[in-house]
Amino acid sequence: MQDAITAVINSSDVQGKYLDTAALDKLKGYFQTGELRVRAATAISANAAAIVRDAVAKSLLYSDSTRPGGNMYTTRRYAACIRDLDYFLRYATYAMLAGDPSILDERVLNGLKETYNSLGVPIGNTVQAIQAMKEVTAGLVGLDAGKEMGVYFDYICSGLS
Numbered sequence: 001m002q003d004a005i006t007a008v009i010n011s012s013d014v015q016g017k018y019l020d021t022a023a024l025d026k027l028k029g030y031f032q033t034g035e036l037r038v039r040a041a042t043a044i045s046a047n048a049a050a051i052v053r054d055a056v057a058k059s060l061l062y063s064d065s066t067r068p069g070g071n072m073y074t075t076r077r078y079a080a081c082i083r084d085l086d087y088f089l090r091y092a093t094y095a096m097l098a099g100d101p102s103i104l105d106e107r108v109l110n111g112l113k114e115t116y117n118s119l120g121v122p123i124g125n126t127v128q129a130i131q132a133m134k135e136v137t138a139g140l141v142g143l144d145a146g147k148e149m150g151v152y153f154d155y156i157c158s159g160l161s
Ligand SMILES: CCC1=C(C)/C(=C/C2=NC(=C\c3[nH]c(/C=C4\NC(=O)[C@H](C)[C@H]4CC)c(C)c3CCC(=O)O)/C(CCC(=O)O)=C2C)NC1=O
Pocket: 060, 065, 070, 071, 072, 077, 078, 080, 081, 082, 084, 085, 087, 088, 107, 108, 112, 115, 119, 121, 122, 125, 126, 129
């Protein structure tokens, strides 16, 4: 896993250089948003179950996923879907804190699309639910932090598509 600091340092180190202005500006932006990130992570972790529940209500309830024969039909599969959404929320929060998406590649997206395809988990409905989490989260944490979380929700969606 990388974060905004190691990403900038690694790329300077590869070139055997001190951090240039662009690299330093990147770091400055990251440090300046530190408090925003921590505040957002605190609010998200205190409300994670509600975020997932509201997102499901907005996106998946009464969809083809929840109908008999749908991929979320039966309690076991419904619970697996809720658990997956909670994974996405938690890892997007980690990535937002780190200011870097690499943790999503390593611990969430690696092999996920193949797993979903082999289990018949509909990717389109999953993306809709993640987009709903993005909206619900922004409503909770506010515009700026919501935008930053949005980067990582979108990253998961494009990794699945
Ligand atoms: C931390 C990283 C991580 C992720 C991301 C993860 C996902 C993950 N989701 C799974 C299943 C599943 N995922 C879903 C999800 C859904 N079905 C729908 O229709 C909805 C659109 C959607 C919820 C948004 C369902 C229903 C299953 C069970 C499918 C089955 O067993 O038939 C499985 C198969 C094994 C299992 O059932 O536990 C994995 C590995 N596991 C991990 O360790």
